[in-house]
Amino acid sequence: xxxxxxxxxxxxxxxxxxxxxxxxxxxxxxxxxxxxxxxxxxxxxxxxxxxxxxxxxxxxxxxxxxxxxxxxxxxxxxxxxxxxxxxxxxxxxxx
Numbered sequence: 582x583x584x585x586x587x588x589x590x591x592x593x594x595x596x597x598x599x600x601x602x603x604x605x606x607x608x609x610x611x612x613x614x615x616x617x618x619x620x621x622x623x624x625x626x627x628x629x630x631x632x633x634x635x636x637x638x639x640x641x642x643x644x645x646x647x648x649x650x651x652x653x654x655x656x657x658x659x660x661x662x663x664x665x666x667x668x669x670x671x672x673x674x675x676x
Contacts, residue, residue, distance in 0.1 A: 610649045617642045636665035 621638050643658035 610645050614642065614645045614649070617645060632665050633669060636662040636669075639665075 617638055621635065621642065639658045639662040643655045643662065646652070646655035646658060
């Protein structure tokens with residue numbers, strides 16, 4: 582049987598992604614990956630709401646994938662994050 586994935590509490594703010602990064606720094610990348618993925622999947626959460634916040638979470642998830650040696654997944658997450666950041670930069674430039 583697989584280990585239960587940690588689930589962020591309802592209404593969690595950026596403390597949840599900070600917690601996931603703490604897990605990453607403590608060599609608990611699998612748990613960090615699960616928490617960050619859950620935050621991204623939970624479209625109703627404060628964490629996954631804004632495009633910029635989603636990009637930040639995707640960047641964090643990319644870091645976790647990089648540290649775990651999963652380069653293809655890391656690149657996919659970085660690509661998603663950079664795309665949003667570039668769109669935001671273009672939008673800001675137009676204003």
